[in-house]
Amino acid sequence: MTTEGTARIAVTGLATMGSNLARNLARHGFRVAVHNRTPTRTKALVEDHGHEGEFVAAETMEELVASLQKPRQIIIMVKAGGPTDAVIDELSGLLEPGDMVIDGGNAHYADTRRREAALKAKGLLFVGAGISGGEEGALNGPSIMPGGPAESYVHVGPVFEEIAAKVDGQPCCVHVGPDGAGHFVKMVHNGIEYADMQLIAEAYDLLSRVGGHTPAQLADVFKQWNEGDLESYLIEITAEVLKHTDSTGGALVDKIEDAAEQKGTGRWTVQEALELGVPVTGIAEAVFARSLSGHIEQRKAVREALGAHEVVAKPDEQLVEDVRQALYASKVVAYAQGFDMIREASKNYDWNIDLGAMATIWRGGCIIRARFLNRIREAYDANPELASLLVDGYFSDAVKAAEAAWRRVAVRAVESGVPTPGFVSALAYYDALRSERLPASLVQGLRDFFGAHTYRRTDKPGSFHTLWSGDRTEIEA
Numbered sequence: 001m002t003t004e005g006t007a008r009i010a011v012t013g014l015a016t017m018g019s020n021l022a023r024n025l026a027r028h029g030f031r032v033a034v035h036n037r038t039p040t041r042t043k044a045l046v047e048d049h050g051h052e053g054e055f056v057a058a059e060t061m062e063e064l065v066a067s068l069q070k071p072r073q074i075i076i077m078v079k080a081g082g083p084t085d086a087v088i089d090e091l092s093g094l095l096e097p098g099d100m101v102i103d104g105g106n107a108h109y110a111d112t113r114r115r116e117a118a119l120k121a122k123g124l125l126f127v128g129a130g131i132s133g134g135e136e137g138a139l140n141g142p143s144i145m146p147g148g149p150a151e152s153y154v155h156v157g158p159v160f161e162e163i164a165a166k167v168d169g170q171p172c173c174v175h176v177g178p179d180g181a182g183h184f185v186k187m188v189h190n191g192i193e194y195a196d197m198q199l200i201a202e203a204y205d206l207l208s209r210v211g212g213h214t215p216a217q218l219a220d221v222f223k224q225w226n227e228g229d230l231e232s233y234l235i236e237i238t239a240e241v242l243k244h245t246d247s248t249g250g251a252l253v254d255k256i257e258d259a260a261e262q263k264g265t266g267r268w269t270v271q272e273a274l275e276l277g278v279p280v281t282g283i284a285e286a287v288f289a290r291s292l293s294g295h296i297e298q299r300k301a302v303r304e305a306l307g308a309h310e311v312v313a314k315p316d317e318q319l320v321e322d323v324r325q326a327l328y329a330s331k332v333v334a335y336a337q338g339f340d341m342i343r344e345a346s347k348n349y350d351w352n353i354d355l356g357a358m359a360t361i362w363r364g365g366c367i368i369r370a371r372f373l374n375r376i377r378e379a380y381d382a383n384p385e386l387a388s389l390l391v392d393g394y395f396s397d398a399v400k401a402a403e404a405a406w407r408r409v410a411v412r413a414v415e416s417g418v419p420t421p422g423f424v425s426a427l428a429y430y431d432a433l434r435s436e437r438l439p440a441s442l443v444q445g446l447r448d449f450f451g452a453h454t455y456r457r458t459d460k461p462g463s464f465h466t467l468w469s470g471d472r473t474e475i476e477a
């Protein structure tokens, strides 16, 4: 029997994400065509999992395209950047007007905008869809953030909503907005993921080096934290990683090289935040903390020249509770910054992104899924124009309640010589936003002194310049 024109949807790129997404589609009753540049992956998928649903294996892109019902829908799950462009180029020569290409990889949203414009000129629909949840999410229900033209969602939305994670019966998938909106939101999701992981790592570091707790003891602490406000996937898996022992019987975390890698989405988030002028200090500290950790030789050189700070551990129950509160407050700041960034980009590109809906689709399936996303959703649903998440009643009460503990943690970390850039910068952000006056006044004065850049005054309108190298009188600029 011919399989031509029978598959509902296709996936090309069958590594971790693509193969699991294809299985998820098949398990939900969609006849799915599958293809990979190296055909052994395609064969392995069908051999190992063919019984889970209906797969059509394609050896070539031509076969893949021919196997699909029209209008065709093809999901690309390959490495971001050049490989994605190569696959799009190959596909676009084979497709017909009205067909749809969906990039489910971690593409840069600017690439997505460019690709959509190019495919639109050929009469093809292009959807940049952020997909989060890693291997397990792709298989059992990810969080899906599709952008692209609204009409594309009419065709692919029902499929995505079917395979996405569900929370309270709602799918963790919504049309985010046009063109690159979906990939932008996924990028910020990953930026928040970086910040969240950095804060968790700082909590672990403080409690082990200052608090004197073993990884096994900390696994219990994180497990307990996961039963309260901090409940989230990342806290849950922190407990798993901390309790894990390797074949020597020791804690695995003690043996893992302390140099964090990164594929780029966190760095992109910070680069874009700089362009948009949104201070995402938590994400930036997390990206820089990863790069600092990777400078193994430089760290060694400085350690040898200056000596490592001697940290004296002292078990302390108060510290455990203080760190929990500091972690929660810093996490609120990181999410507030991430949502500010989405709001700003939405304005900038006219995307009309619903912030409450973003919190809703992050409640399940994705890496940053967390209990408090319900609160974020409520906050933005009640007031989509919130100046900051920090002004919402629930979150302002929460950070105020944590403030004393947060300061004690910052002091303890600084005194002990344990670096906590995430905690400290989140606290500085909180303090800066609440300050009546900031020292930016002096910065403006200095700029005017050396560059005649002018300043505004608090007591009268207009721009002014002081004749610093003359008689130091003030003139209106």
Ligand SMILES: NC(=O)C1=CN([C@@H]2O[C@H](COP(=O)(O)OP(=O)(O)OC[C@H]3O[C@@H](n4cnc5c(N)ncnc54)[C@H](OP(=O)(O)O)[C@@H]3O)[C@@H](O)[C@H]2O)C=CC1
Pocket: 012, 013, 014, 015, 016, 017, 018, 036, 037, 038, 041, 077, 078, 079, 080, 082, 083, 084, 086, 087, 104, 105, 106, 107, 131, 132, 133, 134, 135
């Ligand atoms: N891994 C994860 O947890 C997550 C990944 N993502 C994103 O999803 C996408 C897929 O991720 P993942 O499954 O980890 O796979 P990888 O990012 O490791 O990419 C491997 C896949 O890309 C294909 N590929 C590489 N270069 C080319 C090329 N020039 N032409 C055609 N195919 C090519 C490979 O084919 P071949 O087998 O022939 O080498 C293979 O199928 C990426 O964009 C990633 O950033 C998103 C969320 C989570």
Ligand SMILES: O=C(CO)[C@H](O)[C@H](O)COP(=O)(O)O
Pocket: 106, 131, 132, 133, 134, 190, 193, 261, 262, 263, 264, 265, 266, 367
């Ligand atoms: O998109 C993801 C989860 O949402 C990926 O896991 C992401 O690639 C992880 O990023 P990095 O390797 O930079 O830590």
